[in-house]
Amino acid sequence: MKTVMLHRKTKGDLIFDAINYSLLTAGMLLILYPLYFVVIASISDPNRIYSGEVWLYPLGVTFDGYQRIFNDGTIWIGYGNSLLYAAVGTAVSVALTLLAAYPLSRKDFVGRNIFMWFFMFTMFFNGGLIPTYLLIKDLGMINTIWALVIPGAAGVFNIIIVRTFYQSAIPDEMREAAFIDGCSNTKFFLMIVLPLSKPIIAVMVLFHVVGFWNGFFDALIYLNEESKYPLQLVLRNILVQNQVSSNMMIDVDSYAAKLKVTELIKYGVIIVASLPLLILYPFLQRYFVKGVMIGSIKG
Template sequence: MVKKRKWMSTYSDKIFDVVNVLVMLFLLLIFVWPLYFVLIASVSDPTEVLRGNVVLWPKGLSIDSFVQLFKYKKLWIGYRNTLFYTVVGTVVNMIMTIICAYPLSRKDWLPRGFFMKMLLVTMYFSGGLIPTYIVVKNLGMVDTVWAMIIPSAISFYNALIMRSYFMNSIPDSLQEAASLDGANVLQYLVSIVIPLSKPVIAVITLYYAVWHWNDYYTALIYIYDRNLKPLQSVLRDILVSVTTVSSEMALTAEDMEALQEKIKLGQSLKYTSIIVSIIPMLVLYPFIQKYFVKGVMVGAIKG
């Protein structure tokens, strides 16, 4: 009896393992292929891509579309803006997050509980789109770079991750020692807490930087000036602009040709612009992914 059950379970385990590996391989394909396709499509001959001949490897290698893209000035303005928003925004985020998280991690700070509650409320309840918009508008930030940076200066979720790291990974005795040595809170924070918190600081910096890089919403709401639009807004214009042909239009052969050229160009621009926008990510990702994961683990500690 026991023998039979054992045999049954090894048998079902074998099936389980095989199915498992097959599913994983399938998922691998699903995760990788869309991005891989964009990559090979961007260096292929646009006509071949339109015909659907590009599936597994590039056909008719050409870098024409990249040359075209370099002439597309709007994209580079967007790129420059996004670089600025990402760098300045992340610096502001980090300063604000640290000065938010540190006092809230101090058990001997009287109003800690009160402020924790007040800030937690904002995670679940907010004024909403229009009341926030009115505040930003009244501050004169609409259509300035500040709208991209100041209203999103702190993500309380990230501050909570940092706070729980401060509380769990830095021994209280260090603070007593520092105060015996005559160091004030600021000196202690800068010379002891921050250096000891490098892992969590790295993770949260990355979180914020990725957020800024991918942020489309903020600009949609607050930025109308074309010269201030971030990369994602420009990308949206390229990716979503549909070149539709209405059948009622009487088209001469030449018109048709010109139109086809336009569609082809529009298509290849899509692939190249996606590649250009995610290149920083693609290059850095293998090196930094373990830090991202670490962040989830740190955040999982119930603080």
């Protein structure tokens, strides 16, 4: 019979565990409490929020803020625009990333190190905001979806991650065997490489969807019409500039009441804007972890 040796924790181990759990618990609370406070504040009486009474649980529960949000067309237009920008931008970015990363992963691609050097150069140096704006303007992309999609379509960091995946997951022997059977480069990429790339494609899709959904700065710079604003820019105008749609305040008279209702709407809009990603992330977390691991395996 096998003897099972049980390791008994020493006093030092117990002290280490206590400190470790304490620090982790404190870190967890620092992250979770702001999210929890936004949730309870979004359904609390704004007068109780202003007086500082709301901090542990909701007081004077009301869903007035959510009713005003969902009755406002600006929020729904922002939702639709964000979905459109995320879908189109992700499709373009993932396609360009895959098409750029695969040749760079091939050892027989002449000049791949030179191209990689040029790509790496753009990670440290760029033209700046004003030259970029003038370029976008000269290309006629101001106030269009392409101003949000084209400039950052191919991220160098993502190209490096996908290139590393190809180098580790697509062996040269597979390509050589396919070429012996008469397979062309294009057919090999479409019929063999892409089906084997489902994990990294999922990672790239998630990275870009999150990036486009949370992005607002490019929209702030390049979009002029409110009907084209993404949801995050609508949220930014409410949070930073208190620009709440008049439809949300149609029944509010005094300035003080408007300020209080605005605060209630702010918390509600944060929840509404974050809800899609908060729902999806627990199911897709393993792909984010896999993306990090892929980038740390090689090269």
